[in-house]
Amino acid sequence: MDTRALRYFQVVAEYGSYSRGAEWLRISQPAVSRQIRRLEEELGCELFRRNGHGVTLTEAGRVLLERSQAAFRTLDQARAEIRGGAQGPTGAVSIAVPPAAGRWLVPPLAEQMGKQLPGVQLRVLGGFSGTIDEWLVRGRVDLALVHDPLPRRGFSITPLAEEEVCLVGLPGAPGLARRHVRPADVLRLPLVLPGRPNASRRLLDAWLAAEGGAPPPRVEADDHSVLRALLRAGAGYTLLTRGGFAQEARRGELAGVPFRPRVCWTLALVAASQPADPDVIMPVARLLRRVVGDSVRKGWPARALAGTALP
Template sequence: MDIRALRYFQTVAESGSYSRGSELLRISQPAVSRTIRNLEDELGRPVFKRHGHGVTLTEAGKLLLERSQLLLRQIEQTKAEIRSGHAGLSGVISFAVPPAAGHFIVPPLVERFGQAHPHVFLKIVGGFSGYIHEWLVRGQVDLACLHDPVPQRGFEATPLLNEEVFLVGRPGALGTGGAPVRTEDLARLPLILPSRPNASRRLLDKWTAERGISLSAKVEVDDTTITRALLRQGVGFSLLTRGSVEDELSRGELEIRSFAPAAYWPFALITCQNVPRTEAQQVLIGKLSETVQEVVRDLVRSGVWRGEIPEP
């Protein structure tokens, strides 16, 4: 199977059309179409369903995308190891993290890991928990951070911290004095919440159910950028970590209140054990995992990141 054909296929699959795929590849659309047609002939089955707005994957295409993503990453890793030509760690490793947590973790992580392992290329991917879980299963990322990961066979979870959650709203909308918010007060507030089964919504439902509180969302939004815009307009309130609104807080556009008692969301480091990896890749994942844990501990102990380090 031609590696070039797999790259063309992956690009078209991810972009959703032959025209956008050819633009990204900087290759003519007929050439891309011809290459993928040859790939389909070799497989004996179509990999795309064509429609007026682009293409979608067939069942065969979904399987090929899942396997080819892992294969192409392994090829990339192998090239990096061979080209380095020196002793010590080298290669490519990818790390996925939710945007709010990445605000804290990524800058010191890139600096610290880069100094310790200068010949390792670190690829950072930001995304929400549902996407990150899928990337782990497919082998698109090697290591990831998730809020409240559901225990699942084949996944290894290392607790990092219990991250404090705040009630967020427009300045002045929460009243004066800065007193902590009581949990029961949430029942009377217009709330902007993510839809189920979002990890943060799942945690919120569990937390309020334990306290006998029933919440009613004024609006459900699964994009934190939109949520922050609604908060700035004074549409309602939301429950978020500090990292989610750090920029707005610094500009005085939003304010936060802690809860009484304080509320926390568990945050963990995840790897998928079902993805085949070389010994060199396993070593890289171990080194990156150690560095992530060191960075998180330092951020919490210094007070930069509000949370509690779980007991070993």
Template sequence: MDFRQLKTFSSVAELGSLSKAADRLRIAQPALSRQIKLLEHELRAELFTRNGRGMVLTEAGKLLLARTAGIVRQLDQIRDDIQSQAGSPSGRVVLGLVPTVSYVLSARLARRTVERYPGISLCIVESYSGHLTEWLHRGEMDLAVVYGPSADLHLSMQALGRDSVVAVGPRGSGLSRKKRVEIDWLLRQKLVLPSHSHGLRALIEHAAAKRKMRLDVQIEADSFRVLTSIVEAGLGFTLLPPSSLREQVADGRLEIATIAKQGPMRELLVAAPIDHPGSAATAAITALVRSETKACRDEGLWDIRLG
């Protein structure tokens, strides 16, 4: 195996298409296909199945990707850092954002990156903390903004701040009239929450356990947009940061209420893989995340207590 073959394999695996990988790598598709076949011949295993949906990893392909994704990213970063020494940071940065943070930050980060760092190619991936930390561990992502606690994640961490959450319900739920509710009342309602692998669920489960209460979770949703649409449909309540709900609340689609006696707070972290140093481009994006978070707080767009 050589780096060129692994780079080709990684790109095809990520994009699921030879033609898309050829466009990204600026290599003719027949040459790309030949590299994959040579790699498969050397490993004596098929790495992809080819069907109408494109290139799908086999079990052998999944194993190879898990073992080599981090290596490929590190070699790319070495090249980018050497090239960055002569000028401003350059290279590709894959940044993960939890959905509630993505709502506030993603467009601002994209704009600032274009303005300040034209040599950086920024890829923003939105998902819950559980998925983002898994991708960081596998070396498929350079950086992510996730929810703690930090002791459980085994990653390189920088504290970003603490994010408050509010009770969220559908139109007509009475939350906007109440303005403030007790956490015990909220935990007795029908709830719509992410599954157990995600930070928001752990936070609420912990609050219920302290009160020896059992949650009534009839529907789970591992998508922020699905979760809020289910609440809009009147099928339950949830807890989310108010900064991520401005449009739905302004339109009257959702109602919110603060939680009495200081409700649950979430530790917000900037996380990176612990086993290799980040590139100059990654450091630049980390600094942008911190500066834009502060700007959002100062502009009243995000009620976050900075770390």
């Protein structure tokens, strides 16, 4: 397959539109269409399905996207190794992070990698637990930070930090009137939550199992920025770690109160038990553990954990 056509295909898949993909690529839409049509002819199947707002991937398109992303990652790693010129490991590492923890951990991780692992390129993907879990299983990322991950065969889990969970909404909102809330209090509140599977949804289900399960949220939002915009608009309440709304709290945009009894999520590092490129991936994993401890000492509202030895 032509690598240029695959690149065009990936961009259109990301933007969900031939026109927006062509705009990002800075080439004409017909040129993009021709390349993707050649791919479809070569494979003997359609890769996109058109709708009123753009295009979506067919099942064949989803398979090609996953495989081509993995292939390009391998090519990028080979390019970095061949170029050489750097001390230590060379290659690329992809890491998925939840939005809140990413705010605190990714900037210092990038800074330290520049000093200690200059030959390693860092790629960061942000998402909620369910999305991150899917990326891990499909091999799209090498490392992932996940809240309370479920055990999965073929992956190692290393606890890194413990973060207290709060009920979060607008300052002065009735649900935040007391100094703390109880799990049962959320039954009476309009909730804005990510879709299942997600750490907050699992937590609510566990709390309210005796009550017949958690009520459906008023709004489900799997986009981090959309969820926060809904909170600022007064659409309801959500569950966030203290670090997850610290910046908005300082600006007076959001407020939160803790639960009693105290509720915490464990932030863990998840990696394949047998990484694809351990000489590159594992130094980044070890560095990330040190970054967690440094970030806690510098103000991240979490408690660092000793964890277990990395594989």
